Each structure stands twice: as C-alpha cells, then as structure tokens.
Amino acid sequence: MGLELFDSKEQKLREFVPLNAGVVEIYVCGPTVQSAPHLGHLRSALVYDLLRRWLKALDYEVIMVRNVTDIDDKVLVNAGTRNWLEFAREVEASFNDAYNNLWILEPTHSPHATEHIDDMIALTKKLIDRGHAYQAEVGSANVFFHSASWPSYGELTNQKLENMEGEPEASFGRRSPNDFALFKAHKPEEPATAAWQTPWGLARPGWHIECSAMAKHFLGEAFDIHGGGLDLRFPHHENELAQSRAAGDHFANFWLHNALVTVNGSKMSKSQGNGVSVEELLEKGSWGAIRYWLVSAQYRSNLDYSDKSLADASSALERITGFIKRTSQTKPVEIDLVKLPQAFKDAMNQDLNTPLALAVLHDTVRAGNAAFDSGDAPELQKSVEAVKAMVHVLGLTNAYVESDVSPEFRAQIEQLLSKRQQAKTAKDFNTADKIRAELEGLGVIIKDLPNETIWSIING
RNA sequence: GGUGGAGUGGCUGAGCGGCCCAAAGCAGCAGCCUGCAAAGCUGUAAAACCACGGGUUCAAAUCCCGUCUCCACCUCCA
Numbered sequence: 001m002g003l004e005l006f007d008s009k010e011q012k013l014r015e016f017v018p019l020n021a022g023v024v025e026i027y028v029c030g031p032t033v034q035s036a037p038h039l040g041h042l043r044s045a046l047v048y049d050l051l052r053r054w055l056k057a058l059d060y061e062v063i064m065v066r067n068v069t070d071i072d073d074k075v076l077v078n079a080g081t082r083n084w085l086e087f088a089r090e091v092e093a094s095f096n097d098a099y100n101n102l103w104i105l106e107p108t109h110s111p112h113a114t115e116h117i118d119d120m121i122a123l124t125k126k127l128i129d130r131g132h133a134y135q136a137e138v139g140s141a142n143v144f145f146h147s148a149s150w151p152s153y154g155e156l157t158n159q160k161l162e163n164m165e166g167e168p169e170a171s172f173g174r175r176s177p178n179d180f181a182l183f184k185a186h187k188p189e190e191p192a193t194a195a196w197q198t199p200w201g202l203a204r205p206g207w208h209i210e211c212s213a214m215a216k217h218f219l220g221e222a223f224d225i226h227g228g229g230l231d232l233r234f235p236h237h238e239n240e241l242a243q244s245r246a247a248g249d250h251f252a253n254f255w256l257h258n259a260l261v262t263v264n265g266s267k268m269s270k271s272q273g274n275g276v277s278v279e280e281l282l283e284k285g286s287w288g289a290i291r292y293w294l295v296s297a298q299y300r301s302n303l304d305y306s307d308k309s310l311a312d313a314s315s316a317l318e319r320i321t322g323f324i325k326r327t328s329q330t331k332p333v334e335i336d337l338v339k340l341p342q343a344f345k346d347a348m349n350q351d352l353n354t355p356l357a358l359a360v361l362h363d364t365v366r367a368g369n370a371a372f373d374s375g376d377a378p379e380l381q382k383s384v385e386a387v388k389a390m391v392h393v394l395g396l397t398n399a400y401v402e403s404d405v406s407p408e409f410r411a412q413i414e415q416l417l418s419k420r421q422q423a424k425t426a427k428d429f430n431t432a433d434k435i436r437a438e439l440e441g442l443g444v445i446i447k448d449l450p451n452e453t454i455w456s457i458i459n460g
Numbered sequence: 461g462g463u464g465g466a467g468u469g470g471c472u473g474a475g476c477g478g479c480c481c482a483a484a485g486c487a488g489c490a491g492c493c494u495g496c497a498a499a500g501c502u503g504u505a506a507a508a509c510c511a512c513g514g515g516u517u518c519a520a521a522u523c524c525c526g527u528c529u530c531c532a533c534c535u536c537c538a
Contacts (some may be wrong), residue, residue: 312487445499
C-alpha cells in the first residue's frame with residue numbers, strides 16, 4: 001500500500017502520486033512574524049516537517065517552500081515606533097530558534113513576502129487583465145479580487161458566495177462584500193518604507209496574494225501539496241486558490257490542513273491570550289518531550305494541551321531513549337526503509353498515523369528490552385536498529401544522541417563513577433549514594449546495568 | 461444562517477463493518493530484578509455496555525436516522 005493523504009479539498013483520502021515522478025513539491029504557509037511563536041505554530045511546522053521526512057524516507061526528493069509574511073497590518077502595529085522590518089526579522093529569528101530546537105528541518109526555500117513584491121504585481125496585473133480584479137477607483141492604489149467573477153469561488157471550503165458574511169460593502173472601495181485586497185493603498189500614518197511603487201500607486205500587498213505569487217515563483221504553475229493550519233482554510237487558502245486558478249494556474253494538487261492545538265478545549269491563539277510560549281513549555285519538559293507530544297496525535301486531530309501533557313510525553317519518550325541508551329548504540333542512523341517494521345510503514349502511509357506508528361515503536365522497544373534481558377543478541381540488534389530507524393523518521397533522533405560534553409566534565413563524571421564503584425564493592429553504600437546524589441546535582445543520571453554503569457545528561 | 465470536525469478506560473490517544481471481550485503511552489497496583497534506587501520485564505485491575513435513543517446487518521465503536529454536547533471557520537489567526 002502506498003502513501004494516502006487526506007485532501008481537504010476533496011474531503012477524502014487520496015493515494016499520493018507526485019506530478020513529476022520522484023519529486024515532491026510542497027508549499028506551506030509559514031508564520032506572519034508579528035509576535036513570538038506559540039505551541040500552535042510549532043505544531044503546524046512540525047506536521048509538514050514530518051510529512052517531509054516521511055516522503056524522504058519513501059525516497060522522494062522533496063522541495064519545500066515555507067514563506068515568511070513579514071509585511072502585514074499586525075507587523076506594523078506591533079512594531080510600534082520601531083523599524084518594522086527590523087522588528088519582523090527579530091520575530092522571525094525567534095521562530096527559527098524554536099524550529100531548530102524542535103529539530104524541524106530547514107525548508108528548501110523560506111522566502112520573505114517583502115522580497116517578492118514584483119511577483120505579486122505581475123500576478124495582480126494578470127488578474128486585472130483577465131477581468132478578475134479591479135482598481136478600487138481611478139487614482140486609488142487599492143486593488144481587489146472580484147470573487148463573483150470566479151465561478152468556482154468557494155470550491156475549497158464548499159461554500160456558496162451568498163452564504164458568506166463578508167466585509168462591509170464599499171469599504172476601501174470594494175465592489176462587493178466578498179472581494180478581497182490584492183494591494184492596499186499606502187496610508188499616511190504608516191511608515192513610508194512599508195509601501196512599494198506599483199502600477200496603481202504606492203501600496204503594500206494583501207496577505208493572500210503573497211502566497212500565490214511565491215508559490216508560483218518557486219514551484220511553478222502546478223505543485224503537489226499545499227499545507228497550513230486549519231484556520232487558514234478560509235479565507236486565506238480559498239483566496240489563494242481562486243487567485244491562482246483565475247490567473248490560469250493549476251496550483252496545488254493536494255490540500256493538507258493540520259488541526260489546531262487547544263487549551264481547555266478552545267483554540268490557542270494570540271487574541272485569546274492562551275498561547276503557550278516556548279518559555280512556558282520548557283518549564284514543563286524538554287524539546288524532545290515537546291516534539292514527542294506533538295507527534296502523539298494524528299495531525300488532523302485536535303490536540304489539547306494541559307499541565308501534564310509534557311510530563312506524560314517525557315516519560316513515554318524516555319522509555320524509547322532509555323532502551324537505546326542501555327544498548328549503548330547511541331550513534332544516529334540514516335534513513336533506512338528496510339529496517340522499518342512493515343506495521344510502522346503502513347501507519348505512516350495511512351495519512352501519517354503517528355499514534356499508530358508510536359504504538360509500533362513501543363512494541364519494538366518492549367521486544368528489544370526482552371531480548372536485552374534474555375541475552376538474545378540477534379533479536380536485540382534487530383530491535384535497536386528498527387527503533388532507531390523509526391525514531392529517525394519521527395525526527396526524535398536528537399533525543400538520544402549524547403550531547404556534547406567537555407572532556408573535563410566527562411573525566412569528572414568517570415572519576416566519580418569509579419569512586420562509587422569502589423564504595424559499592426566495599427559495601428560502603430552511604431558513600432555510593434552520596435556520589436550518586438552528587439552526580440545528580442551535576443545533572444547526570446546514572447543507571448546500574450549488570451556489568452557496568454551508564455550515565456546520561458538530564459534533558460540532553 | 462452557512463461549511464467542516466469531534467464525543468472511546470483515571471488521563472492522553474488509535475481503531476471507522478467480522479482478527480475489538482478495543483492498540484499504544486501515562487498514571488495505579490503486585491511480582492521479578494537491585495545493597496537501596498533508577499531502568500527494565502511480567503501480570504493485573506469492583507465492567508472502556510465506544511455521548512444518548514432508534515434502525516440496517518448473520519455481524520456495528522465502525523453504516524443509516526434522530527437527539528444532545530463540544531470545537532473550528534465565514535475576510536487578523538498555524
């Protein structure tokens with residue numbers, strides 16, 4: 001069975017076949033860099049990272065674009081009196097830090113909206129030429145997409161134009177409530193640097209046109225997968241689709257939408273003030289625990305965050321990393337499909353059913369531990385390799401790889417361990433326990449195995 | 461009003477017609493192991509009647525109808 005993905009446009013599972021054999025092109029809506037990331041943003045990025053890792057495991061070349069929306073109403077507002085672009089870059093850096101720490105691979109391209117204004121102008125021109133967009137009035141730099149001019153408008157979210165609520169008519173010169181901005185005329189109170197010269201006057205781009213333009217720039221008129229958070233389905237993705245199709249492009253072949261992270265059952269969002277920040281998360285668990293927790297639900301299921309979420313995830317993750325560490329085979333592995341259990345592959349092929357995949361992983365850990373205890377070396381070896389391969393696919397490899405420890409620190413640890421061993425041999429358990437506590441104070445956890453004692457750094 | 465999604469053990473979370481007297485994890489309990497721990501293994505719980513009520517079927521957590529509750533989106537949102 002091959003990979004099946006849930007296409008939210010067709011609202012069904014479809015067998016995934018790339019447009020061009022061997023290559024998969026993905027466009028994912030990245031963040032609007034208006035404020036620091038919260039758990040919800042991390043989930044979204046992680047979902048597509050996982051997809052990408054799995055496609056790679058299936059031997060596809062993956063070209064992934066994740067944009068950065070660095071010009072937007074909120075960016076300007078939140079920058080306050082500061083230079084808005086500088087502010088945007090700072091926020092972007094905080095996103096990138098979080099992505100790196102969560103072991104999310106860097107996309108092939110991470111374009112900034114502000115660097116593709118020309119592409120947006122070109123696309124907008126085309127839409128005007130084709131009769132799907134209009135300048136609000138002569139002399140105005142407000143340009144709108146005329147939704148009613150595109151018969152398929154609403155196809156992504158299965159909605160009819162007449163049922164949509166829309167904007168107040170005539171605001172900024174739009175002709176009907178569902179028309180949306182392609183370019184927004186420069187306002188005198190906004191910084192002069194936040195406006196570009198366009199054929200219609202000084203303006204900055206609307207949100208939706210950015211993604212259509214950048215997707216086209218990097219991936220062409222048709223590409224395989226468009227991803228993003230469920231809250232972007234409408235209007236953002238609906239509008240992207242309408243624009244690009246109206247401009248004559250095929251656009252995305254599959255639409256993927258990840259479900260949201262909730263807190264006490266309601267959506268995590270900036271406006272509700274319930275966004276869980278990176279700092280708060282790290283008080284509860286490591287990056288590994290965060291990643292494990294995010295992987296523990298299928299991407300289309302809601303994931304409710306609570307105080308104990310990361311504690312549970314930590315314990316579960318330690319069961320896996322503990323197994324790898326006790327075998328002392330902590331060298332990371334490369335992608336190796338052959339070593340992956342069939343049940344794991346089946347789970348991942350089922351629309352990235354990561355909870356099921358984790359179940360296979362834990363089953364393998366149990367078998368491996370049993371083999372370890374009974375001294376069944378071949379079985380143990382098989383298990384370790386399978387576990388490491390699965391962990392690699394899930395992007396959790398860094399959770400078991402020994403962190404870099406300075407040679408001095410390592411020597412200190414080993415000296416303490418040997419002292420403790422002497423004390424144990426002499427049955428001086430008081431001293432042995434003191435040393436164990438001392439090591440813990442240094443952030444080192446030890447485990448006595450039958451013939452040796454192994455150690456690891458907490459949160460390493 | 462419109463469009464989607466969800467309700468499974470103490471908690472998280474799979475399953476979506478028979479292999480389900482329901483995976484896996486966490487938490488709990490017991491035993492083994494240990495100088496003691498930790499880790500691990502094994503077993504297990506004074507009932508998971510799969511939101512509720514009907515129905516279809518030889519067979520339903522899974523399909524159909526109705527009801528209730530919750531969530532998301534309807535031009536700021538991952």
